[in-house]
Every structure is written in C-alpha cells, then in structure tokens.
Amino acid sequence: MVGLVIVSHSPKIAEGVRDLANEVARASGLIVAAGGLEDGSIGTDAMRILDAIQEANQGDGVAILCDLGSAIMSAEIALEFLGNDVAAKIVDAPLVEGAVAAAVEASCGSSLEDVIGAAEAVRGEKKIL
Amino acid sequence: MATSIYQCLTRITAAITENKDFLTELDREIGDADHGLNMARGFAAVLEKVPQEEPDFGVVLKKVGMTLLSTVGGASGPLYGTAYMEAAKVAAGKTEITADLFDEMLGAAIAGIERRGKAVRGEKTMLDALIPAKDAFAEKVAKGASFVEALDAACAAAEEGVAFTKTIAATKGRAAYLGERSIGHQDPGATSATLMLESIRDYVKG
Numbered sequence: 001m002v003g004l005v006i007v008s009h010s011p012k013i014a015e016g017v018r019d020l021a022n023e024v025a026r027a028s029g030l031i032v033a034a035g036g037l038e039d040g041s042i043g044t045d046a047m048r049i050l051d052a053i054q055e056a057n058q059g060d061g062v063a064i065l066c067d068l069g070s071a072i073m074s075a076e077i078a079l080e081f082l083g084n085d086v087a088a089k090i091v092d093a094p095l096v097e098g099a100v101a102a103a104v105e106a107s108c109g110s111s112l113e114d115v116i117g118a119a120e121a122v123r124g125e126k127k128i129l
Numbered sequence: 130m131a132t133s134i135y136q137c138l139t140r141i142t143a144a145i146t147e148n149k150d151f152l153t154e155l156d157r158e159i160g161d162a163d164h165g166l167n168m169a170r171g172f173a174a175v176l177e178k179v180p181q182e183e184p185d186f187g188v189v190l191k192k193v194g195m196t197l198l199s200t201v202g203g204a205s206g207p208l209y210g211t212a213y214m215e216a217a218k219v220a221a222g223k224t225e226i227t228a229d230l231f232d233e234m235l236g237a238a239i240a241g242i243e244r245r246g247k248a249v250r251g252e253k254t255m256l257d258a259l260i261p262a263k264d265a266f267a268e269k270v271a272k273g274a275s276f277v278e279a280l281d282a283a284c285a286a287a288e289e290g291v292a293f294t295k296t297i298a299a300t301k302g303r304a305a306y307l308g309e310r311s312i313g314h315q316d317p318g319a320t321s322a323t324l325m326l327e328s329i330r331d332y333v334k335g
Contacts, residue, residue: 009202036202043167043202046210047195069303073207073245077198
C-alpha cells in the first residue's frame with residue numbers, strides 16, 4: 001500500500017491533517033506527519049521529512065503532501081537524500097483536500113501514480129457550488 | 130584550540146546573533162518576521178554540532194549545511210543548507226583556504242541556491258548580494274589582488290547588491306505576495322548573506 005507523508009511548518013497542522021485523513025479514509029495505509037522542527041518550533045526540516053518517508057514506505061511508494069513555500073524545498077532535499085531505492089514523489093495539491101483524496105485512493109490499494117493523480121485532481125475543485 | 134574554520138563560523142554566528150532583531154525587522158516589512166530568529170537558532174545549532182577540531186573544510190561545511198537544513202525552519206534553511214553543502218563538495222579534503230578555492234566555493238554555493246530556489250539574479254533574494262560579490266571577488270583575484278583585498282571588493286559589491294534589492298519588487302518567496310509594495314525594502318536574505326561575507330572578511334583580516 002502507498003504511504004503518505006504530511007509536511008507542514010506546524011506540527012499541529014501535520015498531525016491534524018494525518019488524523020483527519022485517517023478518519024475520512026479509514027485508511028489502513030500508513031500516514032506519517034512531518035511537521036515543524038525537532039524542538040516543536042514552526043518550520044520544515046528536511047531530515048524529519050526523510051525519516052517520515054522511510055517510515056511511510058511499505059514498498060509501494062510514498063506520496064508527499066506539503067503546505068507552504070519552503071516545505072517543498074525541504075521535501076525536495078529529503079528526496080535527494082533518499083536516492084532511488086524508494087519511489088517517493090511530491091504531490092502538487094492543496095494539503096487538506098489532497099491528503100484526504102490521497103488517503104482514500106491509497107486505502108483502495110491503488111498505485112502511487114493513481115494516489116498522486118487522485119490528490120492532484122482536487123486542485124481546481126470549488127468549495128461552494 | 131578550535132580550527133580556523135570553526136573560529137570563522139563563530140564570527141558568522143556572532144554577526145547573525147547581533148543582527149537578529151534587525152533581520153527579523155526587515156522580514157517583518159516584506160515577509161513573515163522570522164528571518165533573524167531562524168538564522169540565529171540555526172547558527173547556534175551549528176556551533177554546537179560542528180566539531181571544533183575537525184580540519185577538513187568539506188566535513189565541517191557539510192555539517193553546517195545539514196544543521197541549517199534541520200534547524201532554521203524557514204526558506205533560508207533549505208537555501209543556506211544547500212549553499213553550504215555545495216561549497217562542502219568543492220572543499221572536500223582541503224584544510225586551508227585560498228582565494229581560488231573560496232571563489233570556487235562561492236560559485237558552487239550560488240549554483241546550489243539557484244537550483245534549490247529556482248531563482249535567478251534580480252528577484253530580490255540573497256542572490257542579488259552573492260552573485261555581484263562573487264563577480265567582484267573573481268575580478269580582483271584575476272588582477273592579482275590578495276585574498277583580503279578580494280574579500281573587501283566582494284563585501285562592497287554585496288552591500289551594493291543589498292541596496293539594489295530596495296529598488297526592485299520581489300518575485301520569489303513570501304515577499305512576492307506584496308509585489309510592487311515590496312519596493313523600498315531591502316531583502317533580509319541578501320542582508321544575511323552580506324553579513325556572512327563580512328564576517329569571513331573580518332576573520333581573514335584578523
């Protein structure tokens with residue numbers, strides 16, 4: 001099953017999105033929160049993200065969802081350190097909606113490509129119809 | 130006795146710490162008011178984690194980069210982290226600095242920032258201080274100037290670069306949300322990059 005990593009500047013946001021996605025998707029897949037710095041400060045830490053990717057990986061790849069700005073840069077660095085042993089990719093999607101969509105798709109046993117596709121498909125969705 | 134590179138890092142940390150509030154204030158105007166705090170936290174961690182006796186510049190600078198990646202928190206973490214790690218690759222195995230090596234390290238650091246930030250000169254970033262500094266440094270060295278003279282020229286060019294960032298609008302980072310309204314404010318990243326160069330210059334001067 002595809003694993004998910006939730007990257008946020010805030011530990012609480014990362015943990016909250018993880019909990020919400022788990023709840024909505026009733027995911028048995030692995031969602032790992034990588035928010036904030038080691039001491040709990042606001043920020044992103046490439047090494048924490050790297051650890052989270054390794055923890056989330058069950059052999060079918062890992063989709064990484066990020067919040068703002070430098071979260072992407074830190075995730076990119078984590079991927080460079082990870083090398084090619086683990087299939088992991090950064091998803092270009094809003095964090096909350098993307099994480100829920102990805103978790104639902106992952107819990108169905110879909111491939112990494114399909115999980116990323118499901119998350120990115122919510123990008124343009126309107127909230128008020 | 131700590132190595133020369135550790136002593137130089139101590140200088141940089143002191144300069145960043147002394148200017149913590151100033152950097153944060155600059156960032157309050159066009160960003161999210163955390164640059165000074167983030168950088169001071171990162172360099173405090175650098176002094177703790179980098180071994181004081183390690184002579185290999187490559188080993189030391191890699192540790193600096195890795196520490197900044199994990200402790201700065203804002204965008205300057207991945208950017209400066211990458212810069213120091215790229216400089217580390219060039220400096221691997223070296224235990225003494227020369228003008229040519231410094232020029233190469235600065236070039237590698239700049240290339241790393243450009244790649245990581247997907248940024249170019251003229252976007253109101255640290256590159257607007259670092260690229261002119263590197264150009265001025267290389268020009269002086271080519272003319273046979275000493276390391277210190279070349280560093281003086283680099284610092285002067287970096288200062289001019291910081292002044293230039295006041296005149297342009299940001300297109301990268303949080304400041305880009307402000308667009309034209311960012312004109313008139315100097316870039317915090319260009320400012321911290323200049324502080325680093327000045328600290329190195331002051332250390333080399335003795």
